[in-house]
Amino acid sequence: MTFVECFNQHENILMEGALGERLKREYHISFDDNVAMASLVYSQAGRNALSELWGGYIDIAKRFNLPFVATTPTRRANRERIASSDFSKKIISDNVDFLREIQKKSGAKMFVGGLMGCKGDAYTADGALPEKEAYDFHKWTCGHFLDAGVDFLYAGIMPSLFEAAGLAKAADETNLPYIISFTIQKNGKLIDGTKISDAITYIDENTRNKPLCYMTNCVHPKILFEALSQPFNQNAAVQKRFRGIQANTSPLSYAELDGSVDLKTSSPKDFADDMIHLSEIVPIKIWGGCCGTDDRHIECLAEKL
Numbered sequence: 688m689t690f691v692e693c694f695n696q697h698e699n700i701l702m703e704g705a706l707g708e709r710l711k712r713e714y715h716i717s718f719d720d721n722v723a724m725a726s727l728v729y730s731q732a733g734r735n736a737l738s739e740l741w742g743g744y745i746d747i748a749k750r751f752n753l754p755f756v757a758t759t760p761t762r763r764a765n766r767e768r769i770a771s772s773d774f775s776k777k778i779i780s781d782n783v784d785f786l787r788e789i790q791k792k793s794g795a796k797m798f799v800g801g802l803m804g805c806k807g808d809a810y811t812a813d814g815a816l817p818e819k820e821a822y823d824f825h826k827w828t829c830g831h832f833l834d835a836g837v838d839f840l841y842a843g844i845m846p847s848l849f850e851a852a853g854l855a856k857a858a859d860e861t862n863l864p865y866i867i868s869f870t871i872q873k874n875g876k877l878i879d880g881t882k883i884s885d886a887i888t889y890i891d892e893n894t895r896n897k898p899l900c901y902m903t904n905c906v907h908p909k910i911l912f913e914a915l916s917q918p919f920n921q922n923a924a925v926q927k928r929f930r931g932i933q934a935n936t937s938p939l940s941y942a943e944l945d946g947s948v949d950l951k952t953s954s955p956k957d958f959a960d961d962m963i964h965l966s967e968i969v970p971i972k973i974w975g976g977c978c979g980t981d982d983r984h985i986e987c988l989a990e991k992l
Contacts, residue, residue: 690798690838691864693754694899694972699992701753702933702975703744704985706760710736721772724760728778728785738789743982745793751989755797756973758841759786762804766827776831783835800841800866801832803854809844809870809905812878821853826860833861840865843933844905846878848886852893859894866931866973868902873910875917883914887924902931905977907938908961915968931973934962936980952979955987963991 693700707724710716714736719726727733741757748755759782769776783799790797806824807814816824832840840858842865845851851867858865867890870878877886883901891897903911911932915925936952958980965971974992976985 688796689864690756691899693796693798694864697754698972699753700756700973701744701748701751701985701989701992702756702931702973703741703758704976704980704982705978706737706740708978709740709981719772719774721763721768722761722774722778723763725764725778725782726772726774727760728781729774734785737785741786741789742793744985745789745795745797747982747986747989748797749793749795751992753989753992755793755795756800756975757786757789757797758800758802758843759783759837761802762843764828765803765806765824767806767824779828779831780835783832783837787836798838800839801835801837802841802843803828803832804843805845805847805850809846810878812846812870815847815879816850816853818849818853818856821850822856823853825854826857829854829857829861829863833863837863839863839899842867844868844870846870848877848879848881848889851886852890855890855894855898858898859896862896864899866900866902867898868904868931868933871903871906871911871914873913875914875920882917882919883929884920884922884924887928891924891928898928900930900972901928902933902973904933904975905935906932907935908932908958908965909938912961912965912968915965926969929969931971931975932962932965933975933977934958934980935978936976936984937978955983958984959987959991962988
C-alpha cells in the first residue's frame with residue numbers, strides 16, 4: 688500500500704509525537720548547531736534515543752490498529768546548513784535509511800516522510816524566501832529525498848506563503864506525494880499575514896501535482912480551532928484540503944513558548960479532548976503531537992480515535 692492509498696482509504700492516521708523536546712529533556716542530548724537533530728544518526732546515543740521514542744509511538748499505533756507516519760528529523764538539513772556543517776549531503780539518505788530500519792523492524796503499517804523546513808525562522812518568518820528563490824533553495828533537498836526513497840515529503844512549520852509555494856513547486860517536480868504544514872496563528876493566518884484559505888488556494892492553483900493535503904504543526908488544537916473558525920476560513924478550500932495537525936499541549940503563543948526553560952504541557956485527557964473537538968470544524972485525518980507531548984498524550988489520542 689502506498690502512502691496515498693493509505694491516506695485515501697483510512698479515516699484516521701497517527702503521526703509521531705514530540706522528538707526534539709524529549710531528546711533534550713529526557714535524554715539530555717544536544718543538537719548540532721547547523722543541522723540540529725539530523726546529526727543524531729551518527730551517534731549511538733542518538734540512534735538509541737530516536738529508536739526508543741519512535742518505538743513507543745509505533746507500539747501505540749499498532750495497539751489501536753492505526754496506520755503510522757514518522758518523518759526524518761531533518762528540518763534544518765538544507766543545502767546551506769549541510770555545507771556549513773561537518774557532514775555531507777549523505778546525511779539525508781542516512782536519516783531515511785535509519786528510519787527505514789525502524790519501519791522494517793516495527794511490523795506496523797508505517798510510512799516514512801522526508802521532513803523539510805523554511806530557510807529562516809519558522810515562528811517569526813524572518814528570512815523567509817521569495818517564491819522563485821524558495822524553489823531554487825528547496826529543489827536540492829527535494830531531489831535528495833527522492834533519491835533516498837521516502838514515501839512522501841513533509842514541509843513543516845512553514846510561516847510564509849511564498850516560501851511554502853516555492854517549496855511546493857520543487858516538491859511537485861519529484862512526483863512524490865507531499866504535505867505542506869503551516870505555522871498558524873489564532874487569527875486564522877500564517878505568520879506572514881496570509882489567510883489559511885488563501886494560502887491553500889494559491890498553492891493549489893500554482894502546482895501541477897497539488898499537495899496531498901495541508902496541515903499545521905507546533906500549535907495547540909484550541910488555537911487551530913479558533914483559526915479555522917474565522918469567517919474567511921469557513922469555505923470549501925479549507926474543508927476539502929486541511930487534513931492534519933501535530934499539536935502542542937500548551938495553548939501559549941509561539942512567542943511565549945519559544946525558548947521556554949520549563950515544559951509547558953497539559954494532561955493527556957485534556958489534550959486528546961481538544962484534538963477530537965477539531966472534528967467539529969474540519970475533517971482532520973492525520974493526528975500527531977509536537978511540543979509537550981509524550982507517549983501518554985499520543986496513547987490517549989489514539990484511544991479516542
